[in-house]
Amino acid sequence: MPLLNWVVSHRRMSIGLGGLLIALHFPAAGQDEAVWKGKPCAVVLTYDDALNVHLDNVVPILDSLGFKGTFYISGFFPSFRQRVRDWVSAAGEGHELGNHTLFHPCDGTVPGRDWVRPEYDLSLYTVGRIADEIAMANTLLEALDGKHTRTFAYPCGEMRAGDSSYVDEIRKEFPxxxxxxxxxxQIDSVNLYDVGAYMVNGQSGEELIRLVREARGKHAMLVFLFHGVGGEHSLDVSLADHRQLLLFLRQNEKDVWVAPMREVVEYVRERSRQ
Ligand SMILES: [Zn+2]
Known part of the structure; x- marks a missing residue:
């Protein structure tokens, strides 16, 4: 019997009363119930584009609940450049400053992309250019948080510069x-260079919690992708709904491993080597 299966099966035998209490929150768990660092599921809270509301609304509540989030930073955004010290403070609290390039290039040929400036049109980039931009964003972030590793988020979810994929460049730089x-x-099938995520835009707290319950039932990893939290972006969630989700995660922390993307990705890698 593989070591992990042995540990899981013996662990299940010893759950006892704890398992009964867990069942009050969630349906009964099946196999591989503790694959996420001893818990049945993992939740990653990610916040894109270095918004002021992340510093003003999100970091304080994450800190108050003891959660660490991942903030995908584009270095050129005013809300980053004007508040560098606040971002350093957030990193000091243990939040991940993720790489989201310097200039947030997106494909300007996509309908509705009038906001893409010609100089940052990803359809006109080369792979070498996006690779250099991302490397410089890493240098910028390392100067702020002293970290040698971090994760990346593709601007607009796009993985091609011009007509070529730049995913291989991401593999060289990021875990x-x-x-x-x-x-x-799922922990055994996740593509670490295209980790799925649920874009949050107007969902209720209950709807967000429903996703957590689903992840628990499927022993899965769930990544939330936030932009605005209480405003500042067209993709937005209310403060109350965001808070409701976080309080649920806190109340159920025995069943839900909440961690930054870097930590979860490194855990998946470590486990795959066992
Ligand atoms: Zn973005």
């Missing part, structure tokens, strides 16, 4: 990268 495909991920 993992978040995509935008809406799916839960």
């Amino acid at each position: 993992g990268a978040r995509g935008v495909g809406e799916r839960l991920e």
Whole structure:
């Protein structure tokens, strides 16, 4: 019997009363119930585009509940450049400053992309250019948080510069990268260079919690992708709904491993080597 299966099966035998209490919150768990660092599921809270509301609304409540999030930073955004010290403070609290490039290039040929400036049109980039930009974003973030590793999030979820994929460049620089495909991920099949994520835009707290319950039932990893939290972006969630989700995660922390993307990705890698 593989070591992991042995541990899981023996662990289940010893759950006892704890398992009964867990069942009050969630349906009964099946096999592989503790694959996420001893818990049945993992939740990653990601926040894109270095918004002011992340510093003003999100970091304080994460800190108050003891959660660490991942903030995907584009270095050129004013809300990053004008508040560098606040981002350093957030990193000091243990939050991940993820790489989201310097200039957030997206494909300007996609309908509705009038906001893409010609100089940052990803359809006109080369792979070498996006690779250099991402490397410089890493240098910038390392100067702020002193970390040698972090994860990446593809701007607009796009993985091509011009007509070529730049995913191989991401593999060289990062342990993992978040995509935008809406799916839960299994620990044995997740593509670490296209980790699925649920874009949050107007959902209620209950709807967000329902996803956590689903992840628990499927022993999966669930990544939330936030932009605005209480405003500042067209993709937005209310403060109350965001808070409701976080309080649920806190109340159920015995069953839900909440960690930054870097930590979860490194855990998946470590486990795959066993
Ligand atoms: Zn973005």
